[in-house]
Amino acid sequence: MLRLYDTASRDVRELALRQPGRVSVYVCGPTVYGAPHIGHGRMSLVYDVLRRYLEWTGLEVRLVSNVTDIDDKIINRAASEDRPWEDIATKCESVWFSAMDRLDVKVPDEIPHATEYVEAMVGMIGSLVDIGRAYPTEDGVYLSVSSVEDYGLLAHQSLDEMVAGGGEREVFGAEHKHHPADFALWKLSKPGEPTWPSPWGDGRPGWHSECVVMSLELLGEGFDLHGGGQDLRFPHHENERAQAVALGKRFANHWMHNGFVVDAEGSKMSRSVGNVDNLLDLLDRFDPRAYRLIVLQSHYRSPLRVVLDNLQAAVRALEGLDAFTARTGDVVLAPPDDDVLQRFGERMDDDLDTPGAMAVVFDTVRKANAALDADQPLAGSLVAAVGEMCSALGLELTAGGDVPDGARVKAAELDTARAAGDYATADAIRHELQSERWLVETTKAGTTLRKRGPA
């Protein structure tokens, strides 16, 4: 069974399941107010790999990932561009899922939207007010964090420590809050802003309530795993948890956070800092699988550098794996090699050691190639094992795809020239094909072509 670092307990421990054989996972999805950046891409890939691996081990996974479709950022952008806020949310969401599709990230089992749960949020906030854990002010409703005994569990800081720090920053609703760390559950709306009715006045939900309501509604109390990016650890997840704790509900049993994407200098890539690195640009310029491979070849909790050299190295590595797939297309498969799969599983079960798992993949590819070179029969089980592992990681290898007629004709001409001993012509044709980004492999059986990626 998978052992996974738990942000709350701060150690690697077994992912305990509420129900045997079934895993319930909630991952915080995007706020749809702009184009996805590469950090979103990493997050999505990390949880996609987690999900696929859990499924591969035979578990039934229920993955819920929300879309935050009402938020200050959406409202602000709508105002500055003079567009309806729904238009921003809808368009950004469709861009998001098209990017996810290109990354080959499986669609979550449920995609709850914040706007669909406003009534439920109002109900929950009402309960918090009723039991004295939340209070209305002139501009909204706030959760009283000092009433949550272990507030700061995920932040790894006590309330006092957090308040002591901070420096000078603008705090929403500061003038009316009972405690500086109290956070908004409900924001009363100003003219022109989207509103929903509530006992405290028309307004909209704060950011943190939606995930509490949606995760408890769809997955139930004490669900197995709650995940997201490192930046959500605090305040978002802390504040989600605070609400659930204040309500006396069992919340996530295990917390998982993936590390940041950093730039060449090691700084965090983040939209809010302005150094946007657009995921769509990356997908246009490189084989999307290259990003998955980069993510797989580093540990999910480490900072990850997504830079040109890395992407190019990944593209080259992919060419090798694809060449393997092309070569083994007609190998008669045997049951996958047990020893290989066991080593793979050991790596993955150890806090998702995907770099170690990839090492097993590459190692197995090499052994299988060697077996094929030597005409040994064990190749079938090794090839099958590679297929298994790649499917568990969501890494789709390709044998090269269709070759257009023009290139096919040139390849035939190349073979003809070679057969006639006209090597000058053969080489010229080969160079021509290579300049058109074909990987040209000339063997006794004839010339095969595989298209190289855009990088």
Added chain:
RNA sequence: GGCGACGUGGCCGAGUGGCUUAGGCAGGGGCCUGCAAAGCCCCGUACCCGGGUUCGAUUCCCGGCGUCGCCUCCA
């Protein structure tokens, strides 16, 4: 100021108190090939600095230096 992460060979990136190597990319040599490509074999003896613990530390402890993150709404 508080809390935390990290510093590994040309690049990326794992891991470990000594045992035979992570892995990928790049590079060198060889086999194969008309030549290439793909593939296979071989090659680099790395772990920020200074102390300490130890028979032995890149790995543990302490102290530096450096980079980075969080401290209320950013995956």
